[in-house]
Amino acid sequence: MARAEIIDGTATARALRARVADATARLAADHGVVPGLAVVLVGDDPASQVYVRSKSRALAEAGMAAFDHRLAAGTTADQLDQLIGSLNRDPRVSGILVQLPVPPPLEVARLQAAIAPDKDVDGFHVANAGRLAQGWPAPVPCTPLGCLILLRQRFGTGLSGMRALVVGRSNIVGRPVAQLLLNADCTVTVAHSRTADLAAECRRADILVAAAGRPGLIRGDWIKPGATVLDVGVNRLAPAGADPGAKPRLVGDVRFDEAVEVAGAITPVPGGIGPMTIACLLVNTLAAAQRRAGLPPMPEAVP
Numbered sequence: 576m577a578r579a580e581i582i583d584g585t586a587t588a589r590a591l592r593a594r595v596a597d598a599t600a601r602l603a604a605d606h607g608v609v610p611g612l613a614v615v616l617v618g619d620d621p622a623s624q625v626y627v628r629s630k631s632r633a634l635a636e637a638g639m640a641a642f643d644h645r646l647a648a649g650t651t652a653d654q655l656d657q658l659i660g661s662l663n664r665d666p667r668v669s670g671i672l673v674q675l676p677v678p679p680p681l682e683v684a685r686l687q688a689a690i691a692p693d694k695d696v697d698g699f700h701v702a703n704a705g706r707l708a709q710g711w712p713a714p715v716p717c718t719p720l721g722c723l724i725l726l727r728q729r730f731g732t733g734l735s736g737m738r739a740l741v742v743g744r745s746n747i748v749g750r751p752v753a754q755l756l757l758n759a760d761c762t763v764t765v766a767h768s769r770t771a772d773l774a775a776e777c778r779r780a781d782i783l784v785a786a787a788g789r790p791g792l793i794r795g796d797w798i799k800p801g802a803t804v805l806d807v808g809v810n811r812l813a814p815a816g817a818d819p820g821a822k823p824r825l826v827g828d829v830r831f832d833e834a835v836e837v838a839g840a841i842t843p844v845p846g847g848i849g850p851m852t853i854a855c856l857l858v859n860t861l862a863a864a865q866r867r868a869g870l871p872p873m874p875e876a877v878p
């Protein structure tokens with residue numbers, strides 16, 4: 576059997592970011608609107624600081640405004656409510672993102688509920704999750720949106736009737752991916768940590784989306800020959816060898832070396848879903864600004 580096609584998320588994300596930048600320039604020229612994203616970071620988690628920096632860079636490259644709010648780890652829920660309330664009212668702010676995780680005792684659900692649904696570019700607000708579940712237009716969480724864009728690029732409307740398995744049921748990835756696939760007329764199964772026979776579920780799937788956060792969980796002989804595999808997992812493993820300065824290795828939830836011999840197409844880690852996530856944050860920020868201006872959102876925001 577031929578080796579799988581490698582789905583190049585980096586190239587697709589680059590092209591998507593260029594389309595966002597063009598549409599952003601048109602929005603500014605024709606309507607005087609500059610999309611802006613407020614990013615709220617609480618505490619000093621080093622990985623979160625890296626993510627926030629790369630988001631700010633991506634916004635600037637797309638011609639958007641970034642409003643960074645860095646708060647001390649001891650910030651209270653009431654103080655955050657006040658900040659989010661003022662961002663909800665600020666006309667320069669099209670979208671609001673609270674970088675996760677937040678330090679305890681802050682509760683993610685309370686913060687997400689405080690963001691105005693039309694500024695919820697992460698798509699985590701319960702109103703937007705509900706809209707997605709009902710098949711209504713809504714801001715869609717960025718990683719799931721990235722998955723759908725890659726699948727639409729490959730199959731278009733041919734997704735209809737395909738058998739899809741989503742491994743993972745988090746609110747951030749698994750559940751919204753399953754909703755999107757259902758809205759695209761796939762026959763969807765959701766597997767999770769209590770699923771009885773994960774290998775058997777995988778073997779039935781034409782589309783397999785792995786989002787469990789378990790390195791190498793899915794073996795090559797679990798994959799249906801010719802299936803399309805999206806590996807969302809990002810797992811950091813200790814570097815091989817004894818070099819103390821070596822960086823951790825990133826691996827997905829799928830055994831890539833095995834899966835590539837069986838699948839029809841597969842996303843690598845890194846270079847698959849990761850770059851699509853940040854491109855989709857730009858899509859959602861632009862779409863929020865477009866909707867606010869009474870204009871239709873760019874088509875990619877409505878998968």
Ligand code: NAD
Nearest residue numbers: 718743744745748767768786787788807808809848849852
């Ligand atoms: P999570 O821990 O919130 O959820 C994991 C889900 O996987 C749970 O529903 C759990 O039931 C399921 N699961 C765990 N072990 C399992 C097993 N052995 N068999 C079947 N199901 C199992 O994680 P999350 O936030 O959904 O993220 C999942 C993965 O995706 C992580 O590796 C995360 O780093 C990655 N991620 C990547 C991006 C990206 O941009 N590429 C974005 C978000 C998350």
